[in-house]
Amino acid sequence: MNARRMTEGRIAELAEAWGGDVRRWPEGEREAARAWIEAHPDAADRALFEARQTDAALDAAPRLAVSAALRDRVIASAVGAGLRVRAAWPGLRRLLWLGGAGWAAAACAGVVFGATLSGHLALERQVEAVLDLASMTGLDDTAVLG
Amino acid sequence: MFGRPACPEGDRLVAATDPDEELLRRVGQGDPAAIQAMVGRKLPRMLALAYRMLGDAVEAEDVAQEAMLRAWKQAPRWRPGQARFDTWLHRVGLNLCYDRLRRRREVPTAMPPDRPDPGPAPDRGLLAAELGARVHRALQALPQRQREAVVLCHYQELTNIEAAGLMEVSVEALESLLSRGRRTLRLSLADLAPGAEPAGEGGRG
Numbered sequence: 001m002n003a004r005r006m007t008e009g010r011i012a013e014l015a016e017a018w019g020g021d022v023r024r025w026p027e028g029e030r031e032a033a034r035a036w037i038e039a040h041p042d043a044a045d046r047a048l049f050e051a052r053q054t055d056a057a058l059d060a061a062p063r064l065a066v067s068a069a070l071r072d073r074v075i076a077s078a079v080g081a082g083l084r085v086r087a088a089w090p091g092l093r094r095l096l097w098l099g100g101a102g103w104a105a106a107a108c109a110g111v112v113f114g115a116t117l118s119g120h121l122a123l124e125r126q127v128e129a130v131l132d133l134a135s136m137t138g139l140d141d142t143a144v145l146g
Numbered sequence: 147m148f149g150r151p152a153c154p155e156g157d158r159l160v161a162a163t164d165p166d167e168e169l170l171r172r173v174g175q176g177d178p179a180a181i182q183a184m185v186g187r188k189l190p191r192m193l194a195l196a197y198r199m200l201g202d203a204v205e206a207e208d209v210a211q212e213a214m215l216r217a218w219k220q221a222p223r224w225r226p227g228q229a230r231f232d233t234w235l236h237r238v239g240l241n242l243c244y245d246r247l248r249r250r251r252e253v254p255t256a257m258p259p260d261r262p263d264p265g266p267a268p269d270r271g272l273l274a275a276e277l278g279a280r281v282h283r284a285l286q287a288l289p290q291r292q293r294e295a296v297v298l299c300h301y302q303e304l305t306n307i308e309a310a311g312l313m314e315v316s317v318e319a320l321e322s323l324l325s326r327g328r329r330t331l332r333l334s335l336a337d338l339a340p341g342a343e344p345a346g347e348g349g350r351g
């Protein structure tokens with residue numbers, strides 16, 4: 001396909017398939033297509049007109065927003081999936097307190113029971129750690145990745 | 147578990163610059179901020195993919211949640227350089243959609259789901275909502291492979307090599323699917339084009 005000569009017909013084919021934005025066209029033909037469009041602006045407009053209309057129509061389709069409930073379920077599922085979530089700073093003191101409570105329970109009720117309880121609390125705490133962080137405003141990829 | 151891309155060379159090139167790699171590494175280490183950022187980055191994409199493919203908001207949420215769950219499981223053992231994470235996640239999401247579409251065929255329902263959701267934003271108005279609903283219905287009426295091609299290339303903005311790899315076809319075959327899909331959509335929505343006769347009010351002459 002790379003060696004194909006660019007013609008008005010081929011431009012029309014590309015537009016019909018890939019849409020009116022040349023950046024979405026196959027890389028091997030993009031440069032030749034751009035050159036042809038620059039050299040034949042009127043013919044290019046004719047060839048691209050319907051494709052741009054179809055693009056606009058597609059963009060009018062409704063978008064589904066992510067609900068807070070779905071976001072929270074997905075975040076909580078990270079812990080359920082076995083990720084060992086590290087504590088976030090805002091909840092660290094509570095984590096230490098809960099850890100102490102877990103050990104106290106182990107001392108009273110026996111090692112097996114205590115271990116189970118600590119595990120349960122730790123799991124809850126992991127979920128809370130991620131959800132705490134999720135509730136902080138202004139945190140995005142830039143904040144996370146620097 | 148998943149098939150290899152149709153163009154391994156092209157995939158290696160994109161894998162070398164996987165923009166999700168660093169974030170995914172931190173997710174695998176259980177970094178809460180990274181998990182939060184990954185949800186912000188990928189959950190809307192998975193939800194959009196599933197909604198366009200299935201046409202149903204509830205099912206789309208289920209698929210998006212399941213795809214993200216599989217991402218969490220995969221994160222600690224992800225090996226960089228094999229494929230782009232986004233492409234892998236689309237493969238997972240598509241497979242979940244295929245499963246649901248297959249189940250629908252096995253257990254026919256009275257009507258395919260068609261619930262454009264949520265409603266129009268306050269500043270859009272009724273006409274925009276009607277147009278959106280028309281496009282949504284037209285998209286859902288496309289044959290599955292044509293719809294998949296349009297969804298991956300137009301809405302998910304995957305490169306043609308990525309989309310072809312996911313669909314396990316050549317770029318030329320993908321182009322053919324797109325052409326047919328977009329042509330059908332254009333004909334379905336022809337009455338909405340400027341200067342066209344409104345639907346249901348008779349044809350020309």
